[in-house]
Amino acid sequence: MSGAQSVDPALSQSFLHWGFLAWAVLGTLSTIVLMYAHHQGGVKLRPRALLYPLVGDRLENHWFGSVIDACSIIAVAAGTIADWFPCLTTQLQLAVTGLRR
Numbered sequence: 001m002s003g004a005q006s007v008d009p010a011l012s013q014s015f016l017h018w019g020f021l022a023w024a025v026l027g028t029l030s031t032i033v034l035m036y037a038h039h040q041g042g043v044k045l046r047p048r049a050l051l052y053p054l055v056g057d058r059l060e061n062h063w064f065g066s067v068i069d070a071c072s073i074i075a076v077a078a079g080t081i082a083d084w085f086p087c088l089t090t091q092l093q094l095a096v097t098g099l100r101r
Contacts, residue, residue, distance in 0.1 A: 047072035 030050060037043040037052035048065040059065035 033050050034045055037049040041052055041057050043049045043052050046069050048059045048068045
């Protein structure tokens with residue numbers, strides 16, 4: 001394999017390696033913040049609880065806390081669907097092409 005051909009596998013390998021490590025650190029940090037908010041402030045385990053160290057329990061019963069929850073859920077869903085959408089459309093195109101033959 002030449003130098004130009006080995007670039008794509010090398011980049012995909014490094015993305016997976018560093019990507020998993022970054023998500024592990026982010027997940028651990030988020031878990032620690034949620035545990036702190038729940039234990040110290042009695043905050044329910046919702047996305048708005050991640051802001052507890054910054055704003056306290058002011059978002060717990062405020063409408064803006066609901067907006068934060070909704071935006072975070074939509075962002076997670078959109079990020080998950082956006083990753084699978086190109087693969088799904090390719091598979092659907094192959095299936096339709098196979099059915100036409």
